[in-house]
Amino acid sequence: MAGMVEDPTQSVIDTIMAHMDALTPKGRILGNYILQYPRKAVFMTTKELAETTRVSEATVVRFVGQLGYEGYGDFLQALRDHVDTGLSLPERVELDGMTGPAGDRFHRIVLEEMNNLRQLYEHIDSEALSAFADQIQKAPSVCVVGSRISYTFAYYLGWSLTKVRKGVTLIKGSDSAAIDWLNNAPAESLVILFAISRYPTELIRLGKVARRLGHTLFVVTDSALCPLIPFAHRHLVAPTKSFPLVGYATAISCVVDYLIQELAGRDGDELKKHQDRLEQIYRENDILFDMHTERMD
Known part of the structure; x- marks a missing residue:
């Protein structure tokens, strides 16, 4: 069973380098490829990474476990965080999906936010x-x-x-x-x-x-x-x-x-007192529009 990464604030690149000597020969092939091409690897599935480095998907899964990640998704998130810290604005514009028809771009953004929410839902502490x-x-x-x-x-x-x-x-x-x-x-x-x-x-x-x-x-x-x-x-x-x-x-x-x-x-009566005072101030100073008291000319 895979363990946990010892220090989650450590870059995935540092984690790979720290484990390199303990990896199998095929594991070192994976590690070297990711060290050299992190911006390519971050967009790859296990199958794509395995085919690119000419190893098996099982080797990719074992490699991720040896590094201390619970699964390939957790590894990709760590690699994503590393890549994100080094991307300049021009490089971000060149990423896949940043260009294209406006309608397609809108739907891509909505889908990305839905995926981000799923990531939050599944991983928030x-x-x-x-x-x-x-x-x-x-x-x-x-x-x-x-x-x-x-x-x-x-x-x-x-x-x-x-x-x-x-x-x-x-x-x-x-x-x-x-x-x-x-x-x-x-x-x-x-x-x-x-x-x-x-x-x-x-x-x-x-x-x-x-x-x-x-x-x-x-x-x-x-x-x-x-x-x-x-x-x-x-x-x-x-x-x-x-x-x-x-x-x-x-x-x-x-x-x-x-x-x-x-x-x-949580706050019960204390919250009600606080909010009642706020509402009184709003009314006295005409801060907010009130549909029940305002009249259209």
């Missing part, structure tokens, strides 16, 4: 999800941080959290004042940092600052290779199977939706 919700509920103060595309998710979670609790601060990582906001946050705040490939260095810097300031750092990311994971107190990976041109939104949006609904289902 449910215990980590629950622990995230627990910490958000207990934390005296929460800072939500994102930068570039990940700011989209940070804003979504930060704005949504204001509907279920107090003490939430939204921080834009690309703002030079982000460090000031972290420094001014209450002691032992919970810092939730969204980091999406291709991982802006400013977020890595802010993650290190949050740790030095004594805050609790939680990282939500799309890959086990995220460079913030090694110094986070806890992390949650929302994996995707496809290679995005810029980014895929569905998987991490589902994580945000879960966290908000989970928290909303």
